[in-house]
Amino acid sequence: MxxxxxxxxxxxxxxxxxxxxxxxxxxxxxxxxxxxxxxxxxxxxxxxxxxxxxxxxxxxxxxxxxxxxxxxxxxxxxxxxxxxxxxxxxxxxxxxSDRVVGIPGEDLEGIYSAREFVWWYNGHPDFSNLDPDLKNTDTAVILGQGNVALDVARILLRPTTELAKTDIAYHALASLQTSSIRKVYLVGRRGPVQAACTAKELREVLGIKDLYVHILEDDLSKSTFDEEELSKSRIHRRVYELLSKAATSQSSHPISGQRELHFVFFRRPVKFLQSDDNGGKVTGLRLEKTVLKENGGSGRQSAVGTGQFEDLECGLVLKSIGYKxxxxxxxxxxxxxxxxxxxxxxxxxxxxxxxxxxxxxxxxxxxxxxxxxxxxxxxxxxxxxxxxxxxxxxxxxxxxxxxxxxxxxxxxxxxxxxxxxxxPFSGWDKIDSKEKCMGSLRNKPREKIVRWGELLKVAEG
CATH class of the missing domain: 3.40.50.720 (NAD(P)-binding Rossmann-like Domain)
Known part of the structure; x- marks a missing residue:
């Protein structure tokens, strides 16, 4: 069993x-x-x-x-x-479930876990009604720099003409087609040496058509401890190389109308912000600058706050800090x-x-x-x-x-x-056939059924 x-x-x-x-x-x-x-x-x-x-x-x-x-x-x-x-x-x-950030304002409207967002665009029946507002802001912040964070950034920034050929849920595609989001910030507590993504995922997001990528060259400087970390991990070396190349090959500023991806290193969130008159919606994020300190001979470096703060305006926050x-x-x-x-x-x-x-x-x-x-x-x-x-x-x-x-x-x-x-599995076969049939009408591999009731009805039929 x-x-x-x-x-x-x-x-x-x-x-x-x-x-x-x-x-x-x-x-x-x-x-x-x-x-x-x-x-x-x-x-x-x-x-x-x-x-x-x-x-x-x-x-x-x-x-x-x-x-x-x-x-x-x-x-x-x-x-x-x-x-x-x-x-x-x-x-x-x-x-x-999801890990929580545990800072003030986490329950504001417009803040979601990456898991919820991923389940929404993938047609999970628990989250087909999520309906994140992508129209009333041009900026999204993603907390985390792992593969799920990069997935979410890619879905927000990739041309919808390309997504339309995938099995993305219809409601998500429709929302992304009218999205106003043009800037995505990927925020990490530590530096590019410690970025938790893989080279394949990073290469994909950096390769999005007509995308302006911003990485501060100062963030790429390495300490002795960083060099030691890189010497022990081929994956981290490759990720660091890709980030370095992206930082040096970018133009100094985006062209008008170009979508933007900003890698924000050495920052940790301390508070979600709202304006006095916006009815409980997130309007930004307060970040504390961090530095890396080596953990007493462990070889691992932790991010420590410096007491310097800055605010980042946004209307959508996706927390990609871990499932639970x-x-x-x-x-x-x-x-x-x-x-x-x-x-x-x-x-x-x-x-x-x-x-x-x-x-x-x-x-x-x-x-x-x-x-x-x-x-x-x-x-x-x-x-x-x-x-x-x-x-x-x-x-x-x-x-x-x-x-x-x-x-x-x-x-x-x-x-x-x-x-x-x-x-039973024969019921799933009926769902599978129906989804593929609906997908073929839209030139997609499948059109997912996203409602509990309809899934059960199709499985029975």
Whole structure:
């Protein structure tokens, strides 16, 4: 049994089916659609990353695998009930919340998490009504400089004629087509040496047609500690090289009407600003200048405030400072780290005692296991480790595999008794076909269905 049908979940299912020829794997997901962040997180203009769904579909069509969509862990079925019904439960539900900045004004209108914005333009049914105002401001600020921040910047700045050929949600495309946003600021606490993005993502955003890129050359100067950091990371070296090249090859100012991307380094947000008469809408951001201080021999540098402040005007703020997993009843959870305490995927029920007590038959994989880091493929290695732990426990008799448990049949009966409208993989096939059909009418790979009710109706039909 697995909860969550994103990359971590599907890789785990695939490895389990391959390693254990007698195993049956059931995948539950609260959405009627499978594939997790491949569907709702990967940018619409990255179709090559989404090809992995073909591999996942083959897993779902395996006769020993079943998909239970529209089933929520906690409300449709509890964790303890799953534990009673299955020998093994693997939790792979990822990170469905966000870290907060924790500064005054964070609840002002016009401030969103990057996750909400990404789910909005990707047609996630929870956020199809988000409706960010892109018309009444020409400036957006993105807090963070990782790959998600760059994705969001690219969607805001890329010509909509190019986005129109992708599977971007129709409501988002319509909003972007009338957008007034011409300037995007990517704000980071540390410097270009520490930028958290990859070279591929950076190259893409720097390559947007007719885009003015602004980077202060002074920000590119390197300390001894910076040089040491760069010597240890090829990825950071490549990112730094791309930023340096962009800084030196740019013109001194933008041409009239040109869209702008500004990399703002060595700044941390201290307050969201509003005017006295604008009814609770964000109008800007107060930033504190920072300097880097080495953490006592650790080799890692932290940003420290200098007490110098500046204000940056904007009408839209997107916080891209990290996703956060949420706990469910009965699940041990480390609120500080935002993960389930585990050893190689084995869930720990008590980390304060020696020896550590393991939760028998309960495992984690993906962001819930290691935190919200890595790319789609990172989940493959993560899944291999968790499945290896399950296999070891089976071999050593830790799991009560001989004890009869109701499994799939028991889950089906329980959900039926609670009148839960299950969406099987055949239901997803109907959604998939309908979306592709609607997309072909608009010269798109698919037109996503973005409302809960319609998704369930199409899946039933």
């Amino acid at each position: 697995k909860t969550g049908s994103g990359p971590a979940g599907f890789y785990t299912a695939e490895k389990m089916l391959k390693a254990h020829k007698e195993a049956e794997v059931d995948i539950i997901d609260r959405l009627p659609t499978p594939f997790g962040l491949v569907r709702s997180g990967v940018a619409p203009d990255h179709p090559e990353t989404k090809i992995v769904v073909n591999q996942f579909s083959r897993v779902a069509l395996n006769e020993r695998c079943s998909f239970f969509g529209n089933v929520s862990l906690g409300s449709s079925v509890s964790l303890s009930e799953l534990h009673d019904m299955y020998h093994v439960v693997v939790l792979a539900y990822g990170a469905e 997993s949420v706990p469910v009843d009965g699940l041990p959870f480390d609120n500080h780290k935002g993960v389930v305490p585990n050893i190689r995927g084995r869930v720990l029920s008590n980390t304060s005692m020696e020896p550590v007590i393991l939760e028998n038959g309960l495992y984690v994989v993906g962001w819930l296991k290691r935190g919200p880091t890595g790319i789609v493929a990172t989940n493959l290695y993560c899944a291999e480790e968790t499945v290896a732990s399950i296999s070891e426990d089976l071999d050593q008799g830790v799991l009560t595999s001989t004890l009869q448990k109701p499994g799939r049949e028991g889950l089906q009966q329980l959900l039926d008794s609670r009148d839960v409208k299950i969406v």
